[in-house]
Amino acid sequence: MISEHVLDAALRDLFELSPVPCSISTTDHNSRYIKVNPAYLRMIGRTWAEIEGQPLEVDLPYSIDDPARSERMKLIETQGYYELAEVDMQHASGRIIPTLISAQRRRIDGESFDIEILLDNSERKAFEQAILHAAQVDVMTGLQNRSSFETHLRAALANMSPDTRLFLAYIDLNRFKRVNDRFGHSTGDRLLKIVADRLLAWAGTNDFVARLGGDEFAIVCRHQAADPFLPGRFLDLAKTIAELVVIDENLIQVGAAIGLAEATHGVSFDTFLDQADRLMYAAKSSGDLIDIRTDLTGRHLDSRDPLKRCGNG
Template identity: 40%
Template sequence: EDVTERRRIEERITHLAHYDALTDLPNRTMFHEHLRAGLAAIAGSEEIAVHYIDIDEFKGVNDALGHLVGDELLKSIATSLSRCAGPQDFVARLGGDEFAIVQSAVTSLEQVDELVARVFQAIRAPFDCMGHHLTTDASIGIALAPRHGTALDQILKNADMAMYAAKAAGRRTYRFFEPEMDAKVRERRQLEIDLRHAIAQGGLEGGLEVYYQPCLALKDDRITGCEALVRWRHPERGMVSPAEFIPIAEDTGLINEIGEWVLATACRDAANWPDDIRLAVNVSPVQFKSGTLALKIMAALAASNLPASRLELEITEAVLIRDDDTALAILHQLRAIGVRIALDDFGTGYSSLSYLHRFPFDKIKIDRCFVSDIAGPDGSASIVQAVVNLAAARRMTTTAEGVETEEQQRLLRALGCSEMQGYLFSAAKPADKVLELFALHRSRLAQRGGEESRRREAS
């Protein structure tokens, strides 16, 4: 009996059970088997270092350039990791954009640092993926056995916590496990529980609040609109930064409930504003992909009696998945309701120009990173000028974010930017305070107009 073909099939099945189909690296199952054997064989003063490697902002590549390009990038990263690992090191893909390296026979932390340096050098080199020139980076967490534990589950958990600590430190770095990290994980879990309670509270004490940051026309200094920004006044912690709780909300899906509440609350507040002041509300990619966004917007407008023309939705490039007709159809659906659409954080993503070509936005928001150094000798004035010209050619307005100095305001006005937003004019304020600001600012403009009229008459 010829069993050659049967054995070939059996070998293929065994291979598929232990290796990743995309990168052909060992998979999570084989990684666990190898690490379990390594932990059982630790002897003497040698240690094992487990490196958890998470590719930073990989989702943005998938969203902007598509999954085929994302897969090519993962294969390129896998090849680079295999090349920089030592002969005794074990490289695996755990799934998604997560990889791992088991570094054996470690006798000093310098060895671990050297491997990390090689990993960063390898993955920071530009990759050519289907014609796209991509650079990437990683957050790496490291746990040492037996120093940080000898049980498989414990080492995996500690490496994972160290990796999240690297992410929390701003990504593009690495961290060794420390016992205090366990307390931080518990704290994050408690914050998630508290956030769920705050959402249930809504605008009540200890719940979420909506603040509004005004947008000022650079031509005549009128307030043209306000951006709704969610705030959380924790009963024990005080004001919790959105940078702290929004990522938790997005990771857990709570952002849908938060976004719906902010939209309804902001529309209700804006209905009491002067008719010429618009409301801007941010929409996260998670909300956008829920499929019911247009219905929720129509419901919020109907409940508040706010005209659709006074509502502006701010979306980032992550909302627009390349070649995703569904995303564009939803935007056209929202436009048909009468809602305005603004592209937020312009210039910080992958393919902004293609988005401007495919959808007629009403406004482009120029990211604060371009505004902060606009006044320098090698600053971003030319970039801002290019964006302003591009927007004008496509009948879009421009809003500069993060304006903090009069010099920035003067330059933006000279470059032809339509509006500004930032601390120079006003920080975000609660609903009652922003109403007071409207009245105060109008009286100042009227007073200034009167003084100019008297000067003209006198001359």
């Protein structure tokens, strides 16, 4: 049989030499450090002298009263433990460390304390983010894809308030098929990336830009009701799209048919999308290099408006 002395030494070594970060803390609201192992110090990039007796809050990127932490504290107080809770820790450098924490409340010889075991969850989180990114981003252009667009627009409509205005621009490139037919799909793909970059360069901080598929794009714009919204911005965008492009020494030009609609209170996703789509097809039917149709002013701004003509080259 192993003696108690040897067993105690083995348990101390298990704590000190474990590659898994471990922490022992007080049970009060501020949860102050009592003892941590070297793996824990390596994880947070600190020395024991820096954190001894300090509240755990010094290594948390959120308030000690954060609702998620309050829920964890409720669990440990009522059932004595919680398992694999997702908790962000903060490295001394400021870097956020996603972790999974299992904790247990112990009482020995009349003294209570909490024991926490932490698993670094960074790789799993990075993998999840990569999957999420792949599911939301159009590979060719780097813009958000149609699925992401639909999610964003539904949420934007659901969260509309009297203080906000929501606009949707449905964009289809004019004469893009000619580019594919004459120069090949590889050139067409490169042109789509250039157009995407121009859309992003034009977009403001409150604008959501997506590629819906093929040569169709969409932009969702959210503004405060008191702020002026200038449809002329989209005239500038259309002219930017129609600027000449040089690809493999070939001079290429495409234009844009744009349907621009404003959401009214209570409008459904399908109705709003159909409204912008219908305006875009009306612009497409004109055959002009640039055509923008909008119902923002109760009339169509079609290709006869000299502001929107950019030639038929």
